[in-house]
Amino acid sequence: MKITGLIIAILAGALLIYATADFPGWGDAASPASTHVSPRYIEKTMEETSVPNMVTAVLADYRGFDTMFETTVIFSAGVVCFILLRVFGSEEPKESLYRHVLTGVTIRVRAGGEIPPDSDDFERIDVMWTPFDLIIKTMCRILIPFIQLFGLYVIAHGHHSPGGGFQGGVILGASIILFAISHDLRTALRRIRERIDALLCATGVFIYAGTGALCLLLGLNFLDYAALASILGVDPITARSHGIFIVEIGVGIAVMATMIWIYNNVSSRGKYDEGL
Amino acid sequence: MIWQIDLAILTLVVIAGIGTIMVKDLLGAAILFGAYSFMMCLLWSVMGAVDVAFTEASVGAGVSTVFFAAAVFRTTRRTKD
């Protein structure tokens, strides 16, 4: 199999290298990719949408359909991970491990046995447990609000600096994943429950498609944000800028919820009892 | 584009890519994949694609590596090839 793979890779590589003789040189301003529709995007972005970041304007306004279906793809990936992995077992695990804090003794409780009452002397631990580390827990608790603030900043400033909905959503999701890694998966699940996470994911897609349908109801085409000028009370150009912002918020919420959902399902193998 | 920086980062990218598929430890492959992703991000920011570099830094070198490490943790770490 390895020899076959090597031969196939070398043949395909040779074919592609033979085809590079026709490619435009690197940095050519007259290449076919830069001549047909992109000069119009570059020149008309500021006067039609008043958004300085061309990539955000093209992503959310000129090519808004692609982004809507991309958000749907993200949402369906989260749903597929949930369907594949999630195991709704009974609430009683087969055996659970408790640790007496003062002496360090570990107790293994079988199913149907006596679970110690909810007191501060006993704590529930995972199978692969590491000792309490003050530095990691404290530093993560300090860092996580700043990471979330940065994520919100990236979403809000997508118009003027590199960033936008996707990047900010991934940063927000990464902050919750950091919380689940540094503390326990159960602690993170107490903060963001599974049901709320799934609902947030669907809400993000709904905001995007809902804005498009709202534009349809107000008289213009689907996802033509100039129709929002009558609701928001501004001129159509600024309405397009605000429409891009609303849509980016929807994308950010959907991406954040999906990252948390996929991490929860993959790292606990669907059982939601112990994580990384 | 300064071609010296481009060539250096491209070489590092190819080395990281070959290293990722050659190591016998799956956790090492996941970490090398994070390094490969980060080198790609540098390459794109040198080329001027700042949005793409931002996305790859947060998605590839961040969340993707964590997914790999979580999956390796839940299955097995050794591999024969």
Add this chain to the structure above:
Amino acid sequence: MGDLIQLLVAKYNYWIYITLMMIGLYAMIAKNNLVKKIVGMNIFQTAIILFYVSIGSKKGGTIPIIEHGHGAAGSHVVHAADYINPLPHVLMLTAIVVSVATLGVALALAIKVYERYNTLEEDEILAQIREK
């Protein structure tokens, strides 16, 4: 021979992208471990994204963000030759996010395969299937 050297110097970057793509393709076909195959798929995807982004670059162009957009000189004329092409960047943003979604689904499938067959090597899985 001089012609070939000329070609190599002019288009060396495309050759390196093709090398990366072939590394990913080889890993997807020839490796036995499922996680290595998934890594090969991701290498292939990022190599293609690199190829697309490099098409959009222009000599002497700056990043695709109009500076002083809302300032005093807000209505100055924008020339297309000053900025690099933003269209491949937009398409590749979608591609990166779709690649991470595909990675999540592929890892979920790998975990399910491991739970069923207790191994991640392809030849051992095929042997177990043939025994039944």
